[in-house]
Amino acid sequence: MAGSPVPVPESTVLLGPADVARVVDRMAHQLIEKAGDSLADLVLVGIPTRGAPLARRLAARVEAFSGARVDTGTVDITLYRDDLRLRGVRALEDTVLPPAGVDGRLVVLVDDVLFSGRSVRAALDALRDLGRPRAVQLAVLVDRGHRELPIRADYVGKNLPTSRAQKVRVHLAETDGTDEVLVTEGAG
Template identity: 65%
Template sequence: MTTQSGARSAGLDPAAARAVLDGPAVDRALTRIAHEILERTGGAEDAVLLGIPTRGAVLGRRLGELISRFEGHAVPVGSLDVTMYRDDLRLKPARPLRRTEIPTGGVDGRLVILVDDVLFSGRTVRAALDALGDLGRPRAIQLAVLVDRGHRQLPIRADYVGKNLPTSMREAVEVHLSETDGRDCVLLGIKAGA
C-alpha cells in the first residue's frame, strides 16, 4: 500500500479504517472540481494540468478528460516529479524518480494547475513549486486536491478541493484509484502498528 506521496507505508489498520469516499463520490468530487476550474478560469483556455505522481498524475488526467468533455477542447495534461526537490530526502529512504512530462507549449505564460491526491503538510506542494520554477515561468499557479486533511506546516492552501477531511495526527488518509489500486475510494484510519 502507498501513502499520498507514493512512498511505501505500513498501511492502515483494517479494523480501524473506514471509507470516507467511495467510487461514485470520487467521481462527483472530480466532476465538481472540473466545473470549478472552468468557472474560475473562464473555460480553461490557457490552463495546463500537472499532476504530482503517482495518484496526482492519475487525477490530473481524469480532470483533463472531464474538462475536455464539458468544454469541448483539450486541456494539456502532464506530470511533475518533485522527488529531487523534497526537503526530506536525507531523512527518508530513497524514492524512485517518476516521470516529468510537460505538455507541448510548456508552462511559460500559462495558468498551471497542480493536481495532487492529498494535501497535508504542504511540503509536497512546496517541492512542486520549486520544480515548476526550473521549468519556466507560469502566469499563475493554482492547486487542486482530492482531499485536504489539514495540519499544514507551510502557508499553502488549495484552490480546488474535492473533500475537506479533518483528521488527527494519528490518522492516515489513503487514496485508492482504479488505475493504480484497482478501485476508487478514500480511506481514513489509524496506521497499522500505531
C-alpha cells in the same frame, strides 16, 4: 512489536467510486468557472504517483463539460524534497510537460492529499525550473489539514478534518484497481 499480536488498524471508507467520480466532476466544473477565458491556457500538472492520473481525469471531465482541449503533464518532485535525508532515496517518477510547455500559462497542480504542504512546496520549486507560468493554482482531492507551510488549495474535492495520527489514503483505479478514500486510525 515482537510477541503479542498487533491489532489491525481499522480502515473506514469515506468515499467510494461513485463519490470520487462526483467529486472530480464538481472540481472540473469549478475549474471551468474559475478559469473563464483562461481555459485555453490551462495546464493540469499532476504530482506523482496519484496526482498524475487525477490530473488526466480532471482534464477529461473539463473537456467533456466545456469542449475545450486541456493539456496535462506530470512533475516528479523527488529530487526537490526536503526530507530525503530523513526518509531515504526512492525511485524517481515521470516528469512530462505538454509540448507547448508551461511558460505564460495557467498551471494547476493536482495532488491526491494535501497534508503538510511540503510536497506542494517541492512541486513549486520544480515548476520554477521548468518554466514561468502566468499563475499557479492547486487542486487536491482531499484536504486533511495540519499544514506546516503557508499553502492552501484553490480547488478542494473534500475537506477532511483528521488527527495527525490518522492516515488518509486515496486509491485510484489507474494505480490501485479501485476508486476510494480511506481513513485509518493510527497506532497511538
